[in-house]
Amino acid sequence: MKIYLVRHAESEGNLSKFMIENSSLTYFGKEQAKRLSLHFKRLRIQKIFSSDLERAKLTSKEITRGIRKDVFYDKLLRERNWGEFYKKPREKIREAENKSGNEYTFRPNSGESLNDLLDRARKFLEILKKEKTERIVIVSHAGFIKAFFLVLFKLPLKEIKFINIKPASISSFTFSKKFMVSNFILGNMSHLIEDRFL
Secondary structure, three states, X not given: OEEEEEEOOOEHHHHOOEOOOOOOEOHHHXXXXXXXHHHHHOOOOOEEEEOOOXXXXXXXXXXXXXXXXXXXXXXXXXXXXOHHHOOOEOHHHHHHHHXXXXXXXXXXXXXXXXXXXXXXXXXXXXXXXXXXXXXXXXXXXXXXXXXXXXXXXXXXXXXXXXXXXXXXXXXXXXXXXXXXXXXXXXXXXXXXXXXXXX
16 A cells, blocks of 8 residues: 655645634745645546645645545644644743643644544554455645654654654655554655656
8 A cells, every 4th residue: 555645735824923723825835735736646646635735725625636536534643733822923832831841742722632633643544454455545734744753653642843844745654564664664755856857
């Protein structure tokens, strides 16, 4: 099985100084999504899962233009829920994490801790283990992709700081029949360069 874990293309929220729960793609993000579509058109993708947040939905819909598959939306693939911090400056989160004394267990009011995010990643991983399809695209968010990586390789939470997942990047994982990772690439961006430039 080959899984392609895609961070949504650049969104308006990525460029904002404020925390935004749901946002559309930027002009640049729309072009990134088109290039993702061209890339996956060549790979014989059999199934697409996506977060149901707007930026992920727009990215996955663009990808389907090239491969003509339905998208299966799943709330498990959403970005970490920042609860009370939506519409507030991003630095307020860091202040609250520092005040809590433990950024890894910190849970905003009406939001999620990192451990909550890891739990969602574990649940989705169990869904993938039951999949019969061989080539799957998953469109999600930086936080979820990092959590998925930690769960998959049983890494400690502190390692999340050393994982950098940019908009429209692809992390790919090849699994054996026993669902063991035999090969992986994290955060690849090469597909965003048009073939005519290579």
